[in-house]
Amino acid sequence: MSKTLSTDVVIIGAGIAGLWLHHRLNKMGVHALLLENKAIGNAQTLSAQGIIHGGAKYALNGILSKATQAIGDMPARWQACLAGHGDIDLSSVKVLANHQLMWSKGQLSSKMLSFFASKALASRMQPVPDPERPDIFQSHGFKGSLYQLDEPVLDIPSVLKSIATPYQDRILYANPEKALSWQQNGQHINSLNIGDITIEAQQFVLTAGEGNEGLLNSLNIKKPAMQRRPLQMVLCKSKDPSQSLPTLYAHSLGSGSKPIATITSHQNKSGNIVWYIGGNIAENGVGKSLATLAEEARTLLTEILPWATLPELEWAAHAVERAEPKQSALSRPDSAFVESKGNVHIAWPTKLALAPDLVDKAIKKLQKQGLVKHQHNEQALLAPAPFGDPLWDSAFQ
Numbered sequence: 001m002s003k004t005l006s007t008d009v010v011i012i013g014a015g016i017a018g019l020w021l022h023h024r025l026n027k028m029g030v031h032a033l034l035l036e037n038k039a040i041g042n043a044q045t046l047s048a049q050g051i052i053h054g055g056a057k058y059a060l061n062g063i064l065s066k067a068t069q070a071i072g073d074m075p076a077r078w079q080a081c082l083a084g085h086g087d088i089d090l091s092s093v094k095v096l097a098n099h100q101l102m103w104s105k106g107q108l109s110s111k112m113l114s115f116f117a118s119k120a121l122a123s124r125m126q127p128v129p130d131p132e133r134p135d136i137f138q139s140h141g142f143k144g145s146l147y148q149l150d151e152p153v154l155d156i157p158s159v160l161k162s163i164a165t166p167y168q169d170r171i172l173y174a175n176p177e178k179a180l181s182w183q184q185n186g187q188h189i190n191s192l193n194i195g196d197i198t199i200e201a202q203q204f205v206l207t208a209g210e211g212n213e214g215l216l217n218s219l220n221i222k223k224p225a226m227q228r229r230p231l232q233m234v235l236c237k238s239k240d241p242s243q244s245l246p247t248l249y250a251h252s253l254g255s256g257s258k259p260i261a262t263i264t265s266h267q268n269k270s271g272n273i274v275w276y277i278g279g280n281i282a283e284n285g286v287g288k289s290l291a292t293l294a295e296e297a298r299t300l301l302t303e304i305l306p307w308a309t310l311p312e313l314e315w316a317a318h319a320v321e322r323a324e325p326k327q328s329a330l331s332r333p334d335s336a337f338v339e340s341k342g343n344v345h346i347a348w349p350t351k352l353a354l355a356p357d358l359v360d361k362a363i364k365k366l367q368k369q370g371l372v373k374h375q376h377n378e379q380a381l382l383a384p385a386p387f388g389d390p391l392w393d394s395a396f397q
């Protein structure tokens, strides 16, 4: 039996970037195979809070930066998909919240209030009238400001299912124990070998997140280089599932230019609500023990939600690296990144919300290289890639 597969495009890495590109290409009639060496969504994507950012959190210093502009169109792109008429039909995705909130414990400065009311931001965020506030902000103890952003929060496992399912037979498991090597002619890559299986393609796209580094090394490509920005996220849930935490999808504002904390809420298998907490605590929490992080998080919640009575909590931590194109001073990149080296394209979305933008850029690069649609036989030489597990269950084990 032949151990050679042929396809138009090989994509490596089934996080949000690889999945979105794979779906779009196959929908266009291009034959694309997606290879995953662990599980679908396994790395950063299943670690994401699921916020479809519109950029408001990058404008807290009163400036609409490049990052804010690049990401500004993304909520509308995703909303079209959620309504079933965008690039990808995401109408079966579970929407956790239609809006992300932003609250301050005390009144905002007049400078910040007029910036939020400015033409540039007013269409993206509005103050929430008192009767429409979620329960946790109904208390008389809450004296601050509450804004609603045009940023939905999505259940990521259901996003992965929706994008992967239509072309799932072309998402294959590339066992990491089998050696990966390339057959190339100068800068042109002819095929990829995984163990004794050869995959021939016109073009190759690397969407392996942190794994792009090893793949670039295997291809002897020095630039673009990758940077890692580590985080240790905090998770908590009520010890007594009958007194679950309330749902909250919100950034807590202080006086600085970044939110103090970002909290999203996710239901675990047994129906208990898990708060997933990012922001400064996760940036500064790298390398800390669970006991230290839990203590800091307990103090933080008392500071930012002083009026709220929370149940007795159980804690977990989740260490993860953000993988991105290298920037000076380890800063956050502004937009989705795709760079081509011959017929290899290297991609990092830098935000889950930017996947549609990344894929527009990647398709342009593939077409520039002269992408041609061919008929290919489907052969089951590799097993299908499994789906990764939601964090809300695995983190507490």
Ligand SMILES: Cc1cc2nc3c(=O)[nH]c(=O)nc-3n(C[C@H](O)[C@H](O)[C@H](O)COP(=O)(O)OP(=O)(O)OC[C@H]3O[C@@H](n4cnc5c(N)ncnc54)[C@H](O)[C@@H]3O)c2cc1C
Pocket (backbone or CB within 6 Å): 012, 013, 014, 015, 016, 017, 018, 035, 036, 037, 038, 039, 040, 041, 042, 043, 044, 045, 046, 047, 048, 049, 050, 051, 052, 053, 174, 207, 208, 209, 210, 211, 212, 214, 215, 231, 233, 278, 320, 321, 322, 347, 348, 349, 350, 351, 352, 353, 354
């Ligand atoms: C804690 C956290 C919270 C976040 N929250 C948000 C948010 O709310 N909103 C937002 O917009 N963004 C968020 N982000 C950013 C977002 O998650 C990432 O930008 C995005 O998921 C990156 O997707 P990716 O497909 O590039 O990479 P990944 O999701 O990392 O996927 C890469 C895939 O490639 C696979 N792989 C690696 N090496 C190989 C190989 N050699 N062969 C085959 N497969 C390989 C991996 O197993 C993995 O499945 C968050 C990030 C973190 C870390």
